[in-house]
Amino acid sequence: MLDYRFIKENLREVKENVKNRRVDADPELVAELYDERNGLIHDIEDLRKRRNENASGMKRKLSSDEREKLIEEGKKLKTRISGLEKELEVVEGKLYIEVLKIPNMSHPDAPLGMGEEDNREIKHWGSVPDFDFTPKDHVEIGKALDIVDFDTATKVSGQKFYYLKNEGVYLELALVRYALDTLRDEGFVLMITPDIAKDDIASGIGFNPRGSESNIYHIENTQVCLVGTAEITLGGYYANSFMDPGSLPVKMAGLSHCFRKEAGAAGQFSKGLYRVHQFTKVEMFVYSHPEESGKMHEYLLGIEEKIFRGLKLPYRIVDTCTGELGGPAYRKYDMEVWMPCRGEKGGWGEVTSASNCTDYQARRLGIKIKEKGKKTFVHMLNGTAIAVSRAIVAILENYQQKDGSVRIPSALTGYTGFTEIQPKN
Template sequence: MIDLREIKERRDEIAANIKNRGMKVDIDQIIELQEERAQLLKRVDELRSKRNENAAKMKGKLDSDVRAQLIEEGKALKDEISQDETLLKEVEERYLSLAKTIPNYAHKGIPTGVGEDDNREIKRFGKPTTFTFTPKDHIELGEALDLVDFDTGTKVTGPKFYFLKNEAVYMSLALERYALDTLRKHGFTPVLTPDLAKEEILEGIGFNPRGEESNIYSIADTDLCLVGTAEITLGGYHANTILEKEALPIKFGGISHCFRREAGSAGQFSRGLYRVHQFSKVEMFVYTLPEESEKVHEQLLAIEEEIYQGLNLPYRVVDTCSGDLGAPAFRKYDIEAWMPGRGDYGEVTSTSNCTDYQARRLNIRYREEDGSIRHPHLLNGTTIAVSRTILAIMENYQREDGSIAMPSILVPYLGFSEIRG
């Protein structure tokens, strides 16, 4: 949520931002509701003040007719207050539910555009892998080497679920260890979080469990959802608290079990490990001082690059355009690794600076030296998306004889240096 005290003075800026992001939010309606709410609140406050005054008069001994008259006045006030309070509550609910849909401000430097195609490539590492033979995609490789079993995933759980088997299991664990060790070196606290979170926490982070494009699984008869990412639980960690300034930055490195509905995305086009309902990630989550968040954002991107350079996978970095940002993000960088099976780059990490947008809704604050209270900035980033990285390694490291070499940096974690049938 943005700072609602600013919506009048920054109205034009907000309206332009909504448009650039391709969203439909009626800012003027929200401003009207805000004014309506302010008037009602003022009236209710005045009435309550009168009620308190009236009640205070009755503290001591009084003549019974004086008391009777005061009681009558009090009763009248009570009725009036409860009417206005009901009205205020209605207006407030409408106001807040709409105000929450206003997206975060966006960084001035990002490209304006509607979708993926408008993202700006800002860097490339390596060159798309070339082969002296006809390369296979990871589905073929996975079947041939008995590493990934989609058919059984479909049978047991459903389409877009899969079993990882044999060396792929070790790859998964090795990637997690590699990522965690790298994060620890950079001062992150390793964390394993619950895979379920309350809806209020989801909403605070900016997911709408009940929204139309809900991308997460709700648990029937509870207010819990499977988390789409540890971003949710790591952000919820400090919900409703006031942090001391010295505690910042707080840097968490969490293993994240991710669940995605991916409704409507079934079909041949998205076969394989690229788009699945469940996968694991190692996630970075940082609470920082507002004046440092842009610097930290660059650091998160640098860590992601360090990881993929360590794996020696060709990739490019894109600065995400306004239409593709997601409501909480102020700026977002994605790393896209080369995936020979797709013949294109595919997203493997994403790091967002959400400034104070999530912190405000989660009610996370910190105290400045002068005693004032502000919202810290929250950032998140993927260190490793396990399934997509396994995909990229399989396809980029395959050899003509059908075996797959392993990135040397993983070998100590794996205990083997190649996979062959």
């Protein structure tokens, strides 16, 4: 969330940003509710002050007349206070709902735009494979190699679930190990995180755990949800605490399952493993000093590039346009890998993203540092190291061979124990 006062004092910029972000939010309403709230707080505090004075007037010995008068006065104050308190509660409730709709501000260099086509490519690496045969898509390959089973998963769990089988299992584990080892070498603290988180942590990160438009599964009759990403549990790690400024940056890598409802997402671009309800991911998370977050953002992107260069998969990086940034990100880089069977003649498919959320999440979660007596919110960043299901899409499609087999990227063979996967009969 943004700071109330910031919204009020920068109303024009915030409104402009809301428009650029393609978000349904009303900064003006926030400013009005904020004023209303402050007025009520002012009145309440004034009355409470009088209540306290009235009460302390009864500490000494009094005639029963005086006593009676003070009690009467106290009762009146009590009624008025509780009336205003109820009003305040209503106003604060509305204010909170409204402020949460307001997205983070945007980096001045983030491209203005409404949709994917407005993302700006800032670099690319590798070359798109040139097949001397007609490449098959990963669904077909997975079936032929007997390493992915969608049909049975649909029967057992529903659409957009899958079983990984045989070498597919090792492929997932290899990707996970590869990512974790890379991050360990970068000084990240490795973690396996809970797959369930409390609603208020999830919403602090910027995920709405309830409601029809929510992308995450809420568990009925509880106040918890299945995590959509380890970003939630890693970002909640220091919730409501002060961090030691000397300890920053804190770099964490979290391995978790990710659960997403993906309601309504369908079509050729989300077929197979590309868009599923459950996948495994290694997530990077950084708590940064506010002055360093821009640098840390580049650093996270650098690691993502390193991981995919290691896999020798051709990719491009896009600077995500304002309309695609979502709520918490100040700036976001997406990494897209070439997927030969995406669309008619292949296309770029998102495999990772790195976001600098500045203090947007930290404010809601209450994560601060104290420096020279001044309190500020930390900056929080996240980036994907490996989203396993999408990495598998990319590997299967890019590393397929004419005979139907799939080679394993050399960076992974030490973990898989095999160098290629042959079709089964």
